[in-house]
Amino acid sequence: MTDDTFDRTRSAGYLANHMARLFAQRLHERIRPLGLAPAQFMTLLELWEEDGLTQRDLFERLDVEQATMANTLARMERDGLIERRAHATDARARTVHLTDRARDLRGPAQAAAREVNAMALGHLNGDDLDRFVSTMRSAVERLKAGEER
Incomplete structure (x- = not known):
């Protein structure tokens, strides 16, 4: 007879989800005083690496729905973090650019993320x-690719 009980304490998916929610909560606590939300921080991470991406670039890189990205960008524009400009070669697209305010937040926001990482994983050598x-990283890539093994 097999035991069909689901042991969440041994489930990688359950634990990864739980850990992600806790990471997001702790990060939010630290970046809220900077005027940022976690979705904005994730978007800024991409733009700090490559300013001038399109909305499509961002939702594909962040694996979020287009509508979610549109709402995040609207809030970021309202909050003075980004500005949108006409795309140089695609009349239908607009590029997303950091404002000086967003560039100034890079150091403090990334320091906050490092603090959360250290809190969670600082005990590991x-x-x-x-x-x-x-x-x-391997699990993320396999899930993105839809692999089963």
Whole structure:
């Protein structure tokens, strides 16, 4: 006879989801004083790396729905974090650019994220941390690709 009980304490999916929610909560606590929400922070991470992306670039990179990205960008524009400009070669598209305010938030916001990472994973030595992050990255890539094994 097999035990069909679901043990959430041994479920990678359950634990990853729980961990992600806790990471988001702790990050939000630290970036709220900067006037940021987690979705804005994730968008800023992409724009700090490559300013001038399109809305399509952003929702594809962040794996969010187009409507969610549109709402996030509208809030960011309202909050003075981004400005949208006509695309140089595509009349239908607009590019998203950081404002000086958003560029100034990079250091403090990334420091807040490092604090949350240290809170959660600071007990791991370098090799264990590298393995953990590598395993997470692999799982993300496999899920994006739709692989089953």
